[in-house]
Structures are given as structure tokens and as C-alpha cells.
Amino acid sequence: MVENTIQATQAVVTLDVALPGIIWGWMITLNMWAKSIGTGVILVGAYLLYRYKKEETPNLRWMMPLLSFVALNVFLLFTLVDLHQPYRMINIFLYPHWTSAITVGAWMASLFTLLVTILMVIGAADAFPRLGGKKCKVTAMARNNSGFYEKIFPFVVFLAIPVTMYTAIIMAESSARELWQAPTEMMQMFLAALMAGSAALILSSGSWNKEARRDLSLILMFAVSASFFMYMGEYFFSFKSSEAEATLAYIHAGGEYSAEFWFGMILGFIIPFFLAASTVKNDNKTVLRFAAILTLAGLYLAKDVWLKIPQMLPLS
Amino acid sequence: MKLGFLVDLNLCMGCKGCEIACKVENEVPLSSWRLRVKYIDIGSFPNTSRSFTPLRCNHCENAPCERICPVSALHYLENGIVNIDSSRCIGCAGCMMACPYGAIYMDPETNTADKCTYCAHRIESGMMPACVVACPVEANIFGDVEDEHSYISRYIMEHQGNIQVRKPEKHTNPKHYYVGGGTQTLNPLAHQRLEGYGLFNNVTHLAHNGDPHHGVIDRFLAPFIGHETADNKAFMDFDAGQTKSKEGGH
Ligand code: SF4
Ligand code: SF4
Secondary structure, eight states, X not given: OHHHHSOTTOEEEEEOOOBXXXXXXXXXXXXXXXXXXHHHHHHHHHHHHHHSOGGGSTTHHHHHHHHHHHHHHHHHHHHHHHSSSGGGGGHHHXXXXXXXXXXXXXXXXXXXXXXXXXXXXXXXXXXXXTTTTTTOHHHHXXXXXXXXXXXXXXXXXXXXXXXXXXXXXXXXHOTTOTTOOHHHHHHHHHHHHHHHHHHHHHHTOTTSOHHHHHHHHHHHHHHHHHXXXXXXXXXXXXXXXXXXXXXXXXXXXXXXXXXXXXXXXXIIIIHHHHHHHHHHHHOOHHHHHXXXXXXXXXHHHHHHHHHHHHHHSOOO | OOEEEEEETTTOOOOOHHHHHHHHHHTOOTTOOSSEXXXXXXXXTTEEEEEEEEEOXXXXXXXXXXXXXXXXXXXXXXXXXXXXOTTTOOOOOHXXXXXXXOOOEEOTTTOSEEOOOSSHHHHHTTOOOHHHHHOTTOOEEEEETTOTTSHHHHHHXXXXXXXXXXXXXXXXXXXXXXXXXXXXXXXXXXXXXXXXXXXXXXXXXXXXXXXXXXXXXXXXXXXXXXXXXXXXXXXXXXSOOOOOXXXXXX
């Protein structure tokens, strides 16, 4: 009975229009996930490239930009497809509005993808002397300018940082969603890039020396544990803001988002941490690869929940 | 000049005349609203009351929707109106994520964002917004809040201490005020939506944002060949001729 269930101070909506559902859905999750791989492999790969000799990580010079290129193209494709007017994407370049993190991000990500493409072409042309045959001008030019790779690489690594972070600013600019605060989201984006980057590189590290693989598992362990604790901090201690608390109720109270969240936490954070830790001493490639795959899957689930639950809250 | 709105909730009787006038004036498609009147029941039987709250864009002075729009489709007019240029909008829905009041919708016919413009086109020709004209009890008051002699400014002065805005903690500086409102009516977290307690409907959510036919393939092909032949289903259905239109303006 209504008189028993509703407290005197509370009110009930008795007539209203239909409320919007999820506005940014799985495409944006995929977009964030793919971007984490795209920038993460560059950030983690840069460390390996400077730390180890070429012989110790033989295919890294071309594999790193290739992985990044593929991931960035998935990211760009889904950014485009998620627009309700995809052909008008060009307006971001024709009429940029610089207070918008979407604009700044689109410009930086486009430049970043261009530079990663150059790295990939030079890296592949150097690694495979017969690539493109004798007549291909692109590979010939790439080989002639092989040193350009090392020249632009520091800039690419530097650019990878804001490209990783700008999505956090878009989320922070989404004033309607209290759960997303700039400092935590920026850290989470950075940790997601380390997680996804190390995981993607682990999958292609079969021929590398075992120290490089050990470093990758340590990076993975650091990133998953730091990110896990940040999620836990928000999960348990976001009670200062009533909106954040009401948002988190969608996972606190059980249901599909709760299941997805905890499945993601266990699958992508807790299990990979222990699997990676077990490989630090004995260099078990299969276990490490398994940890990497779980990390990528769990990261997607965690991002998906964190993206969707604030959109469930009625705004008006 | 800074145009603003004030709704006296003590006068509003929930007739929804403003809602309909807005729909007609701005040809707002089915499943979308620029202005809506929400009914909220407060208290426990027998001490209950029903309040009616018209909700529209607040034309914030510090508008998060304008800040996030990557192409300046949302922009300020000199008179303080936060206007939208649909022909520039790329449909990223950033503004829908940013507006703390849920005032923006994705138009299912144009696939661009849209919202209340305080009837900027009518203002330009010296007319009042359609909702103001339609209100039988003059609960909607519109005018220049920077002009101290305007009716709205005097109304605000007369009701000092009883003027509210929605979510002041968001620092958006809304130019839309309420008289006689309260936490229960203006704060969405202070009221519940309970299944079975609606007057005419259940608690519902929109099935889609923007065009319901707006599938992945459709997004790219529709501008050239139209929705009838380009939605995802039609793409896979080799026998059928055309897809039937559904609610949503098609
Ligand atoms: S109410 Fe929402 S749509 Fe209107 S100006 Fe403020 S932020 Fe923008
Ligand atoms: S949906 Fe349109 S109006 Fe809204 S932020 Fe994107 S481009 Fe701007």
C-alpha cells in the first residue's frame, strides 16, 4: 500500500513522459577499450624499446605500431559509427570548438593515428625487405627514411598520454554524470592503457627474451591492482555525493550490472594479477597469455558498466 | 539583455497546454519533448497533494551542453538563449550526456540533437514563446531578467526567498526560475518512480535515441537512398520490399 511504503517526505512521480535509455552504449565501450590498446601498446612498447636491445624483442619495432594501428582504427570506426550523422564528422575539423574535449580529442587522435601509421610502415618496410616488391614507392620511401621512426617516436609517446586521457575529460565534461570525476577517470584511463597495452604486447611476446616478458607481467600486475583498488574505492566510498551514490546503487543492489561489474573485476583484475604473478619467476608463456586475454575481457566489462550506470539515473 | 523564464508552481494546474503548444509550434516529433509537465504526488494518504512541474531547457548562463559541443552547434545568442543549429550537429550526443537536466533529445526525424530554444524564432519577430501564450493561468512568465522593470524581474523581487532553480550545485546558473517549488518537485533524487503508481502509464523508457531505423549500415547509406531501403533488417532481408515505418515520425 502506498501509504505504508512511501515516507511522508518522499514523493512519487505519477505522470511523466518516457525517459531516455542508455545514450552512449556498447560502441562507446568498445571505442574506449580499443583506444586503451592503441595508446597502451605505444606507452608500454616505448619502455621495452628503450630498455631492451633489438635482438631481445625482435619484432617489437613493427609489431607495436601495427597493434596500435589496428586498435586505433577500431576506435575511430566506432567513434564514427556511433555518431547519428557520421558524414558530418568533418565539422569537427571545419568548425572546431576548443572548449570541447571531443574536439581536442578528435584532433589529437587523428594526428596520433597518422604518426602511428608512419611508424608502422617504416617498421614493417625495415623488418621485411621484400615487402611491397621492388616497385612499391611507399616501402622504398619508408626504407630510405628509416631514421624518421626514431625521430618522431618520442613525440608519439608524448602524444599517447593526452590521447589516453582525453576521454576522461569528456566524461568530466558530462556534468550530468556525477560518478565520472576528472581525477579518477584520468587515472583509470591511464591504468586501462597500461593494462591493455601490456596485455596486447604479452600476446605477441612469444619470441622475446624472458626479462621483457617479466617486465610486461609486472606492468600488468601493477596496472590491474591499482585500477582494481580505485574501483573499490569508488564502489565503497563514494557516499559524499548523493548522485554518485544513487548511480552506484545500480551495482550495489544486485542485478545485471552488479553481475557484470563483479564478473569483470574477478575475470579481468583479480585472476590476471595472480596468474601474472605466478609467471614472474617461471616464465610460463601460456599462463601469461591467458592472463592477458582475461585482462582484455575484464577491462571491457568494467568499462561497460562504468559507462552505462550513470545513464540509468533520471535527470529530471 | 538576458531572457529568462519563471514558472509559478502555485498557479500551474497541470493542464499540459504549454506542452502541446510547444509540440505544435516546434513540430516536435513523436517520442520527443522540449517541454513536459511532470505530476508528482507528495505525502501519505489522506494528507496528499499533487504538484505539477513544467520542465524545459534552463538556458544556463554556464551551459555544459555548449561547452561539450564539438562543433558549436549549441551556442549562446546575445539575448542569453542557448540556441542550437541542427544543420551543424554531428549527432555525437555529448550534449545529452552533459545537460544535467535531461533537456536535450535526439530528433528521430533529423537525427540531430534538439531542445527548447525559448522559441527563438518567435522572439525574433517580437512574439512570446508558444507555451507562454497557451498557459490559461499565466503560470509561465517570460522576459528580460536584466531589466529591473520587466514583469519577470518584478515577480522575482516580489517572491524573494521563494525562488528556486533546478540543481544549483551544478554551477550552471540557470535562467529558468520556479516559485513555490521544493526539493520534492525539483530534485529528481527526491522522488521515486514506482511501477503501478502512474496515472495512465507505467514507468517507461524510450526504446531508441533518434531514428529507430538508425542502424549501423543505415547511418552511412540513408543520406543517399533513404531509410525505407537502408535499415539493417532490410539489408539482410532479400525478399521483402520495403520496411514499414514505425512510431518515430516515419
Ligand atoms: S538546461 Fe541543459 S540544454 Fe539547457 S542550457 Fe542548460 S545544459 Fe544546456
Ligand atoms: S549531438 Fe550535436 S548539438 Fe549535441 S554535442 Fe554533439 S554536435 Fe553538439
